[in-house]
Amino acid sequence: MSTAEPKNAQTVRYRIVVAEDAYLVREGIRQVLAQEDEVEVVEFCSDLSSLLQAVDRHEPDVVVTDIRMPPSNTDEGIRAAASLRASRPEMGVVVISQYVSPHYAIKLFEDGSARRAYLLKEHIGHRNHLMGAIREVASGGSVVDPAVVEVLVESRTRAKNSPLAHLTPREREVLAGVAEGKSNAAIAKSLFLTKRAVEKNINSIFAKLDLADDTDVSRRVVASLMFLAETGVPVQSVSS
Amino acid sequence: MTSRTPVPEDSTVLDEPAALDEPVAFDAVPWTVSARELRADHEVGSQLRPLRLAARRPTASELTIVVAAVAAAAAAAAVVLAGGIAASPDGFAFILALYILVCVVAGLAWRRARPWSPYGLALVAYGLAVSLYALGTTTQPLVHSLGVLLQIPGAFFVFWLVLSFPSARLDSAGRAVIALAGAVLLVGCLPAVFLVDSLSPTQPLARCAARCPANPLQIGDSESLARLFGHVDAVGHAVVYGLILTLLAVRFARASRPRRRLLGPVYLFAALLFVSMPVYQVGVNLFGASPVASSPAGFALTATTILFPFGFIAAIVFAYAYVGAALASMVREIGVSASVTGVERVVRQVLDDPKAQLAFWLPRSRRYVDRHGRGVVLDEEDTSTWRSFEGDDGEPMLAIVHDAALDEDPELMDAVGAETMLALENRRLQEDLLDSITALRASRKRLVAVAAAERRKIERDLHDSAQQLLIAIRIQLELARGEVGPASKLERQLDRIAADLDRALDELRSVAHGIYPPLLAEEGLAAALTEAARRVSVPVELELEDVGRLPEEIETAVYYCCLEALQNATKHGGSDVVVTMRLWWEPHLLRFSVSDDGVGFVPGQSPEPTGLTNMLDRIGAIGGRVSIRSAPGRGTDVDGAVTVSP
Numbered sequence: 001m002s003t004a005e006p007k008n009a010q011t012v013r014y015r016i017v018v019a020e021d022a023y024l025v026r027e028g029i030r031q032v033l034a035q036e037d038e039v040e041v042v043e044f045c046s047d048l049s050s051l052l053q054a055v056d057r058h059e060p061d062v063v064v065t066d067i068r069m070p071p072s073n074t075d076e077g078i079r080a081a082a083s084l085r086a087s088r089p090e091m092g093v094v095v096i097s098q099y100v101s102p103h104y105a106i107k108l109f110e111d112g113s114a115r116r117a118y119l120l121k122e123h124i125g126h127r128n129h130l131m132g133a134i135r136e137v138a139s140g141g142s143v144v145d146p147a148v149v150e151v152l153v154e155s156r157t158r159a160k161n162s163p164l165a166h167l168t169p170r171e172r173e174v175l176a177g178v179a180e181g182k183s184n185a186a187i188a189k190s191l192f193l194t195k196r197a198v199e200k201n202i203n204s205i206f207a208k209l210d211l212a213d214d215t216d217v218s219r220r221v222v223a224s225l226m227f228l229a230e231t232g233v234p235v236q237s238v239s240s
Numbered sequence: 241m242t243s244r245t246p247v248p249e250d251s252t253v254l255d256e257p258a259a260l261d262e263p264v265a266f267d268a269v270p271w272t273v274s275a276r277e278l279r280a281d282h283e284v285g286s287q288l289r290p291l292r293l294a295a296r297r298p299t300a301s302e303l304t305i306v307v308a309a310v311a312a313a314a315a316a317a318a319v320v321l322a323g324g325i326a327a328s329p330d331g332f333a334f335i336l337a338l339y340i341l342v343c344v345v346a347g348l349a350w351r352r353a354r355p356w357s358p359y360g361l362a363l364v365a366y367g368l369a370v371s372l373y374a375l376g377t378t379t380q381p382l383v384h385s386l387g388v389l390l391q392i393p394g395a396f397f398v399f400w401l402v403l404s405f406p407s408a409r410l411d412s413a414g415r416a417v418i419a420l421a422g423a424v425l426l427v428g429c430l431p432a433v434f435l436v437d438s439l440s441p442t443q444p445l446a447r448c449a450a451r452c453p454a455n456p457l458q459i460g461d462s463e464s465l466a467r468l469f470g471h472v473d474a475v476g477h478a479v480v481y482g483l484i485l486t487l488l489a490v491r492f493a494r495a496s497r498p499r500r501r502l503l504g505p506v507y508l509f510a511a512l513l514f515v516s517m518p519v520y521q522v523g524v525n526l527f528g529a530s531p532v533a534s535s536p537a538g539f540a541l542t543a544t545t546i547l548f549p550f551g552f553i554a555a556i557v558f559a560y561a562y563v564g565a566a567l568a569s570m571v572r573e574i575g576v577s578a579s580v581t582g583v584e585r586v587v588r589q590v591l592d593d594p595k596a597q598l599a600f601w602l603p604r605s606r607r608y609v610d611r612h613g614r615g616v617v618l619d620e621e622d623t624s625t626w627r628s629f630e631g632d633d634g635e636p637m638l639a640i641v642h643d644a645a646l647d648e649d650p651e652l653m654d655a656v657g658a659e660t661m662l663a664l665e666n667r668r669l670q671e672d673l674l675d676s677i678t679a680l681r682a683s684r685k686r687l688v689a690v691a692a693a694e695r696r697k698i699e700r701d702l703h704d705s706a707q708q709l710l711i712a713i714r715i716q717l718e719l720a721r722g723e724v725g726p727a728s729k730l731e732r733q734l735d736r737i738a739a740d741l742d743r744a745l746d747e748l749r750s751v752a753h754g755i756y757p758p759l760l761a762e763e764g765l766a767a768a769l770t771e772a773a774r775r776v777s778v779p780v781e782l783e784l785e786d787v788g789r790l791p792e793e794i795e796t797a798v799y800y801c802c803l804e805a806l807q808n809a810t811k812h813g814g815s816d817v818v819v820t821m822r823l824w825w826e827p828h829l830l831r832f833s834v835s836d837d838g839v840g841f842v843p844g845q846s847p848e849p850t851g852l853t854n855m856l857d858r859i860g861a862i863g864g865r866v867s868i869r870s871a872p873g874r875g876t877d878v879d880g881a882v883t884v885s886p
Contacts, residue, residue: 022708028715035722073700098707098749101771103759121711122745125341125718155774159782 013038014134017058019051019080020044020064020096025121029064029096032124036131048076055084060091062134065099066121067104078108085111094130094135096121105148106225113222117143142221152225164227166208174201179224291667302348305364309344312371313337319374325451326377327533332445335546336373343367346552353556354650359408363552366397381453392425398548399484402510405503406555406648413487421480428473434459435466442521443545444538447531466834470639474525480516483512497592499645502555509544509551516540519573565649566590567659574663580611583663590656591646598660599626599639608639616641623647629657635659684861685793691795692756699756707748750775760799764789765823772803773821776810781820787830794882797858798823798832801866804851805834805857805878813838813876830864830882837875843868857881 047070067077117133177187317333345368351360375387403414438452523529599608599616760768773780817838864882
């Protein structure tokens with residue numbers, strides 16, 4: 001597909017492949033990223049297979065992909081992320097989506113949240129929104145669009161058969177603190193625990209939620225998402 | 241088809257079963273049409289009502305025959321009375337007239353029952369011919385002698401009538417016996433005719449004895465020779481009658497039960513006659529027994545002669561009576577066994593023919609097949625072992641392959657055939673109904689599937705066009721915002737536009753999701769219902785089993801049914817309502833429920849929450865069921881189940 005104008009090799013820190021099937025949105029992304037000196041878009045694609053070919057060709061640092069593209073127009077972006085998780089664990093993936101449904105974000109993080117970001121498309125024009133996510137995934141972190149978290153926060157559903165059911169009451173309290181975006185120290189303080197006890201609880205939570213392998217930051221994001229998805233306890237924000 | 245009236249004594253043998261007169265089970269128009277068709281088919285069967293046969297108006301030819309018979313009987317009686325030489329002119333005139341009339345009536349009855357058979361007309365002809373016996377009681381010598389000699393062809397006619405009954409065809413044994421009778425005639429009777437000085441009718445009441453006129457045919461007067469031939473004749477007759485009786489006994493023993501029923505009365509009365517006749521002749525000729533009608537042998541012969549033609553009438557009456565009984569049992573049996581095999585079994589039972597077979601006509605390939613679908617070849621030339629039955633349109637429907645004996649039982653075959661057609665036709669109609677119900681369900685399912693596909697298409701179009709366009713504008717707007725100076729008037733304006741655009745995007749997202757939730761197609765029921773629950777403003781407790789992926793029409797129907805229930809609870813449940821949504825498996829059954837603790841409503845009373853019929857329609861279209869229970873202050877329970885074939 002088309003490539004962006006070459007940039008000064010000295011300043012470029014992130015080589016990026018973009019996949020987006022809607023032309024106007026693709027142009028928007030091009031303009032947003034053209035402003036950034038750190039970024040070079042090596043190829044623009046418009047479907048899943050051309051995305052995977054471009055990745056093979058350029059070995060980019062980060063992939064920015066639409067969630068819904070040809071051929072099936074369902075969740076190609078998430079599938080691309082899953083397949084890259086296996087083939088290129090060091091590559092960052094930013095999935096841009098029009099769905100605020102937390103289901104997709106949770107699904108994206110299902111096989112590990114490190115180097116993954118879930119952003120709503122309409123927000124990628126915001127200054128530093130897309131760029132921030134690119135930097136975060138490139139450095140091993142995770143990002144969830146605040147609008148998605150907001151859905152969870154506002155939702156008043158409660159699931160009875162959730163993995164959180166296995167948590168002890170103390171672990172749930174600690175997880176609630178995590179979901180509120182508190183640091184371990186802040187949680188320890190609010191629950192009158194030692195920082196060490198909080199860390200022990202958190203490790204136990206990660207184990208029970210099957211989140212053993214990721215970085216601490218991304219594990220906290222996913223655990224928070226799960227907590228919110230299942231309990232709907234209002235918090236401020238989880239976006240990093 | 242559960243209650244069928246048994247055959248009553250009157251003419252309404254195959255009348256309409258009471259159950260079909262009640263349209264209560266059939267409320268929609270196509271069903272009543274079917275009920276009428278059922279009735280029409282019953283009429284086909286009713287055309288064959290056997291006992292109504294006697295009530296049919298006489299035809300011109302029948303009237304002619306009756307008039308001729310009455311005239312012949314009257315003339316014969318008059319001749320007997322005028323001759324005056326009979327042992328008892330009054331008695332003989334009476335029994336001769338009676339005999340003639342009974343024979344003709346029996347012949348007419350046979351003709352009505354079996355118009356195609358010559359047997360009826362043969363009986364009529366015999367009856368009319370018998371009137372010539374009167375000539376044997378006249379005084380004119382030649383006429384008298386010829387009249388007496390008419391007994392010879394008369395006896396052969398009787399042999400033929402009995403031996404060829406009921407087909408009017410003689411088999412080889414019958415022909416042999418008649419040939420033997422002919423031989424006896426040649427060596428015994430005929431020579432005697434030319435040697436005796438007077439001839440007398442055999443009938444005890446007709447005998448002329450001393451009053452007989454001289455025999456003009458006499459050519460010799462050897463009394464001993466005449467007696468010898470007379471003895472030969474008497475013994476020969478006894479042998480012939482003995483053979484005939486043996487033949488009848490063998491035939492009767494070998495006959496199937498329906499056949500025996502037909503043969504029985506005729507053979508019985510014929511046997512009585514064929515016993516009393518040689519006993520009388522041998523007794524009188526050889527042993528000098530008294531020939532008068534009041535002697536035991538004379539009385540027996542007179543009585544059996546009069547009884548003889550009643551055998552034919554009895555046979556017909558018995559045949560019809562049996563058909564009625566057979567139909568009654570058939571109607572009863574077929575009522576409980578609806579399968580083709582069951583119908584065939586009942587037919588075999590009723591026909592008393594364990595090898596009887598039903599052959600079904602295939603109109604398109606124009607051939608018969610049995611109940612296994614194997615071809616059945618029917619000999620067009622020889623129809624004695626099968627009988628075909630036509631439907632209303634004259635097209636064959638069915639053939640019954642049967643024992644050759646049943647060819648002589650047309651009343652039974654017609655009745656059984658009609659009843660079988662009726663049973664099969666009813667079965668077919670039932671199958672048609674099931675077919676159309678299945679077709680209806682399938683088309684309803686298709687319509688739902690088409691509607692779902694249409695919704696998905698609209699959602700996709702919205703996503704591809706409007707949503708992407710608005711998103712692109714939103715990105716451009718944000719880029720433009722970066723270009724203008726902070727806190728400028730333009731930036732404030734752009735902020736307002738951005739806020740409007742965000743609302744537009746939210747609205748559009750919500751509309752698109754309402755039209756078709758992409759999660760449903762991508763992830764299935766549990767995910768889509770979770771998402772739907774997140775979008776409503778009231779607390780929803782979810783107990784959603786991961787039911788996996790199901791056929792699209794089931795997922796769509798259950799999703800929208802639950803969504804409808806959820807929205808009803810949100811809209812009408814009141815401010816503090818809590819909804820519980822459940823989805824779980826039971827064996828082969830997908831179960832779902834949406835319950836709330838809201839204000840509830842009175843089922844059946846307006847204002848009912850809208851969408852109740854929507855729920856019923858959606859789940860009904862996929863063959864599932866939904867119950868909606870509610871009461872004021874008691875919340876609402878929507879409970880559904882859909883069969884999912886494994």
